[in-house]
Amino acid sequence: MELRNLKTFQVVAEHLNMTKAAKILRYTQPTITTQIQVLERELDQTLFTRVGKKTFLTPAGKKLKGYADKILDIVDDLKRDMEEINGPSGSLTIAASEYYCINHLSLLLSSYRKLHPQVSLKLLPCNSLDVIQKVLNSEANIGIIACDCESSIIEKRLLDEERAVLVVASEIYKKHTREEIFSNYPFLAYHENCSFDGLIEQCFTELNYRPVSTIECGGSDETIRRAVLNQTGIALLGENVIKEELSNGKLVPLHYSNQSIKTHFIYLNNKSDGLTVNSFADLLKDAWHVINEQ
Numbered sequence: 001m002e003l004r005n006l007k008t009f010q011v012v013a014e015h016l017n018m019t020k021a022a023k024i025l026r027y028t029q030p031t032i033t034t035q036i037q038v039l040e041r042e043l044d045q046t047l048f049t050r051v052g053k054k055t056f057l058t059p060a061g062k063k064l065k066g067y068a069d070k071i072l073d074i075v076d077d078l079k080r081d082m083e084e085i086n087g088p089s090g091s092l093t094i095a096a097s098e099y100y101c102i103n104h105l106s107l108l109l110s111s112y113r114k115l116h117p118q119v120s121l122k123l124l125p126c127n128s129l130d131v132i133q134k135v136l137n138s139e140a141n142i143g144i145i146a147c148d149c150e151s152s153i154i155e156k157r158l159l160d161e162e163r164a165v166l167v168v169a170s171e172i173y174k175k176h177t178r179e180e181i182f183s184n185y186p187f188l189a190y191h192e193n194c195s196f197d198g199l200i201e202q203c204f205t206e207l208n209y210r211p212v213s214t215i216e217c218g219g220s221d222e223t224i225r226r227a228v229l230n231q232t233g234i235a236l237l238g239e240n241v242i243k244e245e246l247s248n249g250k251l252v253p254l255h256y257s258n259q260s261i262k263t264h265f266i267y268l269n270n271k272s273d274g275l276t277v278n279s280f281a282d283l284l285k286d287a288w289h290v291i292n293e294q
Contacts, residue, residue, distance in 0.1 A: 095140035187211035
């Protein structure tokens with residue numbers, strides 16, 4: 001019995017969806033089907049059944065799922081123990097927003113490189129929803145997100161929590177009342193289907209406000225921050241992103257949302273690169289608040 005077939009079965013059994021399993025494992029769907037069929041022939045048992053459009057585990061499938069989890073846990077433990085002999089190695093890819101890449105990870109990667117020069121490092125700037133997908137697809141070992149992630153195969157650890165603040169340039173605030181600002185200036189939004197959509201909608205509800213118009217500025221905090229400073233409109237941003245501008249008065253808060261922004265780092269559980277991931281995660285947890293305070 002091949003371990004890769006057992007791993008494929010585990011993922012299919014977890015999600016009960018061949019297409020989703022194929023995307024997670026980066027296999028074609030026929031490959032997934034073939035691997036499951038090989039297992040069924042080896043065990044002389046049917047592992048999955050369909051009722052209508054839904055897939056279910058058979059009694060044999062449920063028993064195999066329990067054994068597969070135990071076996072693959074032992075294999076992961078073995079790989080981690082072997083890795084510990086030589087320390088972190090291989091490559092490490094971190095996916096995060098442009099803001100985190102510039103203000104946090106550029107410094108952290110430099111420190112990590114000095115500790116573990118044998119590890120090859122790569123940064124992938126992208127928005128939070130894309131970060132989750134890249135971690136699920138194993139395109140990134142670690143991701144940093146500012147949104148929810150409920151996948152059962154992803155570990156999530158809190159790094160920071162900050163207030164979300166609706167802001168406007170001080171030059172606009174000096175010349176107009178709040179009502180005039182809300183009535184005459186557009187809201188500067190991220191791209192459609194952004195991870196902040198729920199937070200933005202919550203803020204609008206709290207204010208009983210609907211933008212007179214919206215300008216989509218892409219997925220970059222930096223782009224929106226500059227647009228607000230250039231008096232293009234108003235925007236909802238994390239307090240850490242604009243703490244200097246709030247301190248020196250270049251940006252003025254119009255409203256602090258009741259819902260905070262939570263920053264997490266994420267990674268796939270039961271990964272064979274656990275030692276390398278954990279070594280970076282330890283540095284991430286220790287240094288994140290120090291960098292925020294600089």
